[in-house]
Amino acid sequence: MRSGKRSATRSATCGGILLSILGGCAVSKPVTTASPATVLPIHRLAVLPFSGTGGSALAHELIRQMLPLGLTISENPKEADVLLSGSMTDYKPNNKRMIFLGQSTTVSVSGQTIAVSNPVASLSGNQTAPVDAGFGLNGSRVVWVSATVGAVVRLTDRRSGNVLWAGEYAYESLDLDSASKAVAEVLLHSLQSMLQTPPAVPLAASS
Amino acid sequence: MSSSAHADLVSEAKRHYHTGLAYERLGRFEEAYTELQLASNLYPESAPIAVAVGTVAGRMGRIDESQRALEHSLALDANSCASYYELAMIYEKKEMVDRALESWHRFLALSLDEQLKVEARKHITRLETHA
Numbered sequence: 580m581r582s583g584k585r586s587a588t589r590s591a592t593c594g595g596i597l598l599s600i601l602g603g604c605a606v607s608k609p610v611t612t613a614s615p616a617t618v619l620p621i622h623r624l625a626v627l628p629f630s631g632t633g634g635s636a637l638a639h640e641l642i643r644q645m646l647p648l649g650l651t652i653s654e655n656p657k658e659a660d661v662l663l664s665g666s667m668t669d670y671k672p673n674n675k676r677m678i679f680l681g682q683s684t685t686v687s688v689s690g691q692t693i694a695v696s697n698p699v700a701s702l703s704g705n706q707t708a709p710v711d712a713g714f715g716l717n718g719s720r721v722v723w724v725s726a727t728v729g730a731v732v733r734l735t736d737r738r739s740g741n742v743l744w745a746g747e748y749a750y751e752s753l754d755l756d757s758a759s760k761a762v763a764e765v766l767l768h769s770l771q772s773m774l775q776t777p778p779a780v781p782l783a784a785s786s
Numbered sequence: 787m788s789s790s791a792h793a794d795l796v797s798e799a800k801r802h803y804h805t806g807l808a809y810e811r812l813g814r815f816e817e818a819y820t821e822l823q824l825a826s827n828l829y830p831e832s833a834p835i836a837v838a839v840g841t842v843a844g845r846m847g848r849i850d851e852s853q854r855a856l857e858h859s860l861a862l863d864a865n866s867c868a869s870y871y872e873l874a875m876i877y878e879k880k881e882m883v884d885r886a887l888e889s890w891h892r893f894l895a896l897s898l899d900e901q902l903k904v905e906a907r908k909h910i911t912r913l914e915t916h917a
Contacts, residue, residue, distance in 0.1 A: 676902075678841055678868040680834040693898060697837050697859075697868040701901040719834065721810055721841045723872055750912070751905055753849075753879040764916050
């Protein structure tokens with residue numbers, strides 16, 4: 580299955596870039612720096628339209644999940660320090676799974692014969708092969724349908740065009756909304772791990 | 787109930803069951819659901835019928851009905867592989883994280899389909915990390 584190959588998020592930082600997403604604060608905090616000349620504080624982020632079917636839904640979901648985190652999101656890309664863009668790799672509402680009803684005798688990959696109740700098959704054709712199924716008669720089966728959403732997302736420095744971070748994830752869920760929500764959640768978690776909000780300034784230090 | 791009367795009920799349930807599955811294959815889910823419910827009412831001790839009801843209800847978007855039928859199927863057969871798979875997705879949708887995790891773990895233990903086992907592990911990782 581395609582989503583299985585994309586199970587891990589990947590992130591990459593462009594060395595020498597200072598990242599700091601500020602929730603309305605005027606102070607920036609470096610996360611990675613190599614040279615003062617390349618320091619780029621990030622004050623505003625813009626989410627560009629994602630290419631591919633379902634792209635607008637996923638972009639909307641990412642924005643929805645980013646807002647409570649205190650990120651400053653601009654609707655105008657020209658006002659942003661960084662741009663979040665992406666493309667959809669999957670947006671399928673109908674992944675079919677075959678349910679073999681009843682007690683089935685199933686042959687495993689190793690050739691072992693095992694009795695299973697109501698087994699599920701991914702229909703890829705090479706994992707399991709129910710020999711007999713169903714309530715006294717062969718051939719009793721029903722189809723379960725799920726949805727898969729997958730995307731590749733990049734965070735780019737608007738001025739230099741450098742890619743600061745990239746993530747890829749796909750997920751199967753009951754419906755497209757649930758899958759989009761999970762994909763946005765995981766991508767955002769990966770993105771957040773390289774961003775730090777400014778630490779609280781102690782009162783004594785600020786006076 | 788006499789054994790012959792019970793046999794008649796089971797026979798009638800089987801008829802509705804197979805009619806329901808035939809409708810399901812044609813994509814006529816309303817009729818399929820009605821037939822399968824009739825089968826379930828006549829023979830509520832059948833786990834496969836309960837799984838069929840839950841699966842068709844799920845395809846119709848009747849998530850609560852699907853959940854009830856699938857949980858009933860597990861009360862009848864605690865090793866029903868499909869019930870754990872479908873319930874895991876329903877629990878995730880409803881953000882019932884603990885139940886979803888338990889269902890994925892049970893599915894992982896029962897399933898022989900390597901592709902679906904990979905998928906189950908991925909769900910477990912996400913639920914343990916992000917949910």
